[in-house]
Amino acid sequence: MHFDRSIKIAPSILSADFADFGREIRAVEAQGADWVHVDVMDGHFVPNLTFGPMAVKAFRRHVGTVMDVHLMITPVDPTIDAYAEAGADILTAHVEAGPHIHRTLQAIRGAGMKAGVALNPGTPATAAEPLLDLVDLVCVMTVNPGFGGQKFLDMTAKVRALRAMIGDRPVHVEIDGGVDPVTAPLVVAAGADVLVAGSAVFRGGSADDPAAYGENIRAIRAAADAAL
């Protein structure tokens, strides 16, 4: 996985058909997804429950791009080896998920994955500042984590501050929540390069009829590229 700051669209399979993940993943990739975003929720750190490492390992066989795994769980550390074994390329933990984020990020890299840190909407950019040499990605949540299809919260100032702190480091800035062709340009202009989108990618299509996935991805990408 080489580093670059071109715009990457990462569909969240939280908005896919939960009875058909394999075909849904192959469909969004065939329709132009750059990465596949996998939302792991534990019903404890967030008020929703999705799937764990066994399911993520099963998804891996269908992902030909980059499997970007977003952990909305606590504790994180006991599960890191299982997500490495499941084949996660990037493993992102929330800075709010425990008292020892350094230990968590070191363990993620130690297990051979790229490390990400996610910030809830209420967490300031400065929370990531001491971590920038330990991570490959900072995920700025633009909704309260837990559900797809929520209204975008404007975190543009936070994105701009993070991008300035990151400087020349090879660290991605990812935006997660409420990304669509209207909101994508705002965050891209502020310095984001990875756009997670669930409902705005999966709406209107299906694994049987995936053309809308491609139209949706192209619409987000065109709006984002126009903001560069």
Ligand code: DX5
């Ligand atoms: C929210 C998840 C997101 C979610 C985004 O907790 O982390 O990845 O799927 O969904 P949309 O794009 O519908 O806001």
Ligand code: ZN
């Ligand atoms: Zn996510």
